[in-house]
Amino acid sequence: MAKYDVVVLGAGAAGLAAGALLAKQGKKVMVIDRDKHLGGRGMAVPFEGYRMNLGGHLLEDDGFGITKIIDYIGGKLEHGLTSQGMPIWHEGGWKAIQQLYSTDKNELKKVIKILCETDWSEFDKFDHLPLRAWLEKHTKSEGVIALFEYVAMAECLTENWWDHSASDNLYVRKMHYMHKRIAGYSCWPVGGWHGMFQQLADGLKRHGGEVMMETTVQRVIIENRRVKGVMIERGERVMATEAFNWETIECDAVISTLPVWNVLNVVRQKDLPDWYVTQIQTLAQDAYKVCWVGMYVACHEPIFTGIHPTELALWFDAPHSRLPGWAFLATGYDPSVAPPGTHLYNCGFAFQGTRSQEWYEQKFADIEKDLEAFYPKLFTKKNVIWKRRHLVANPAFGVFQKPGLVGVFRPDYTAPGVDGLYFASETFRSRGIGVDRAARAGLTCVEKYLGTRIPEFKDSWHD
Numbered sequence: 001m002a003k004y005d006v007v008v009l010g011a012g013a014a015g016l017a018a019g020a021l022l023a024k025q026g027k028k029v030m031v032i033d034r035d036k037h038l039g040g041r042g043m044a045v046p047f048e049g050y051r052m053n054l055g056g057h058l059l060e061d062d063g064f065g066i067t068k069i070i071d072y073i074g075g076k077l078e079h080g081l082t083s084q085g086m087p088i089w090h091e092g093g094w095k096a097i098q099q100l101y102s103t104d105k106n107e108l109k110k111v112i113k114i115l116c117e118t119d120w121s122e123f124d125k126f127d128h129l130p131l132r133a134w135l136e137k138h139t140k141s142e143g144v145i146a147l148f149e150y151v152a153m154a155e156c157l158t159e160n161w162w163d164h165s166a167s168d169n170l171y172v173r174k175m176h177y178m179h180k181r182i183a184g185y186s187c188w189p190v191g192g193w194h195g196m197f198q199q200l201a202d203g204l205k206r207h208g209g210e211v212m213m214e215t216t217v218q219r220v221i222i223e224n225r226r227v228k229g230v231m232i233e234r235g236e237r238v239m240a241t242e243a244f245n246w247e248t249i250e251c252d253a254v255i256s257t258l259p260v261w262n263v264l265n266v267v268r269q270k271d272l273p274d275w276y277v278t279q280i281q282t283l284a285q286d287a288y289k290v291c292w293v294g295m296y297v298a299c300h301e302p303i304f305t306g307i308h309p310t311e312l313a314l315w316f317d318a319p320h321s322r323l324p325g326w327a328f329l330a331t332g333y334d335p336s337v338a339p340p341g342t343h344l345y346n347c348g349f350a351f352q353g354t355r356s357q358e359w360y361e362q363k364f365a366d367i368e369k370d371l372e373a374f375y376p377k378l379f380t381k382k383n384v385i386w387k388r389r390h391l392v393a394n395p396a397f398g399v400f401q402k403p404g405l406v407g408v409f410r411p412d413y414t415a416p417g418v419d420g421l422y423f424a425s426e427t428f429r430s431r432g433i434g435v436d437r438a439a440r441a442g443l444t445c446v447e448k449y450l451g452t453r454i455p456e457f458k459d460s461w462h463d
């Protein structure tokens with residue numbers, strides 16, 4: 001097999017973005033993923049005329065992240081419908097967000113102005129701070145503070161107000177206020193999530209890059225502190241006992257986009273400084289995984305609160321499971337994800353850190369009762385065509401964005417002391433939300449590899 005400039009591990013948002021950008025820069029690049037679907041945790045999979053997303057529900061890009069990357073490699077990502085209305089379950093019923101949160105407009109404007117005038121590079125200084133600590137420096141308005149903390153909970157699923165990181169949350173607020181003029185912006189990508197990842201893969205191939213799916217990377221080969229290549233296991237095992245049938249792909253550099261939970265399976269600890277390994281292991285702890293039990297529901301009548309078909313409904317304490325969570329109608333954003341005349345609903349009940357099998361079983365039973373309470377006329381035997389439970393734990397949504405677990409506290413893009421080894425992932429150093437954050441991490445990592453900023457992205461903050 002030919003030698004590559006760069007092998008990228010993972011064909012999720014970070015890996016595909018990094019691969020496509022490198023290919024456009026004229027590098028010989030190969031992206032490898034063990035799955036058969038593109039998109040990693042953001043993948044969308046077809047099922048009996050429906051399309052369900054593993055992750056990837058709403059895209060939070062102000063236009064300068066994944067959208068701009070796709071544009072740069074010759075594609076086009078159109079933003080579809082955006083979230084409208086945020087019903088909140090409060091005291092046994094659904095209330096519009098405006099009924100619960102009233103903010104002093106002048107005070108809010110003042111805080112937004114301070115935030116927008118804060119330089120992007122300043123956010124590193126708030127990595128150890130709770131969001132409230134930053135807000136209290138600039139306002140006494142409980143309404144303004146509650147609004148910021150509410151959006152932080154909705155985006156990052158951090159359970160307690162005193163646990164929201166200032167830097168990560170303010171970064172996204174600034175992005176949305178500056179470029180979209182609202183606190184929180186989220187949309188559905190036109191062409192679906194699979195369409196978005198396909199655009200990245202197509203751009204990569206158009207510029208001469210390659211993608212190898214259904215191939216598990218076993219090891220990054222590092223000799224004398226230099227990357228030499230990767231070992232892969234190809235094809236299916238014929239016997240259950242088969243092992244170590246590996247082959248080598250030579251390359252000068254590797255960009256790993258594996259999440260913190262997986263990365264030490266392929267990079268040996270002894271090849272990295274111990275303190276860097278400790279940073280990875282700290283974030284990879286089960287206790288810091290954003291998890292949920294959830295349900296996809298196919299239905300005849302659309303299941304939503306009645307406020308808006310593209311609403312993002314939230315609750316902080318569901319009546320039976322006692323968990324916080326969210327729900328949305330996928331067909332409200334994109335009717336093509338279900339056969340004509342049917343609808344697709346999705347919800348998640350979030351918790352911190354993985355739990356026992358018994359706990360999950362109990363919670364799945366509880367959330368059915370919660371859904372009956374939330375939608376007494378719609379979550380019924382008559383309306384439901386099928387239900388599919390999902391457990392988000394392995395992989396998790398991400399790592400909690402808490403003070404001391406974000407920004408400079410996360411492992412850096414460049415592996416210290418190893419020539420040619422880079423890490424791009426939303427679980428490593430990066431800012432933003434989910435898929436967009438991962439793509440921005442891919443971009444930053446490519447710029448670190450090139451040793452220069454790509455001029456077209458000089459105004460797009462992504463470090």
Ligand SMILES: Cc1cc2nc3c(=O)[nH]c(=O)nc-3n(C[C@H](O)[C@H](O)[C@H](O)COP(=O)(O)OP(=O)(O)OC[C@H]3O[C@@H](n4cnc5c(N)ncnc54)[C@H](O)[C@@H]3O)c2cc1C
Binds near residue numbers: 033042
């Ligand atoms: C249930 C759920 C809901 C979510 N909802 C949203 C949302 O609404 N909006 C949003 O923006 N984000 C959402 N996210 C988060 C988002 O999906 C992730 O942040 C993003 O997809 C991460 O991208 P990545 O490229 O960094 O990593 P990943 O997508 O995890 O990509 C890593 C890739 O590495 C591959 N891999 C791992 N080990 C190996 C190996 N040894 N060899 C080869 N390949 C390997 C994996 O198969 C995977 O494809 C959600 C996530 C989940 C799980």
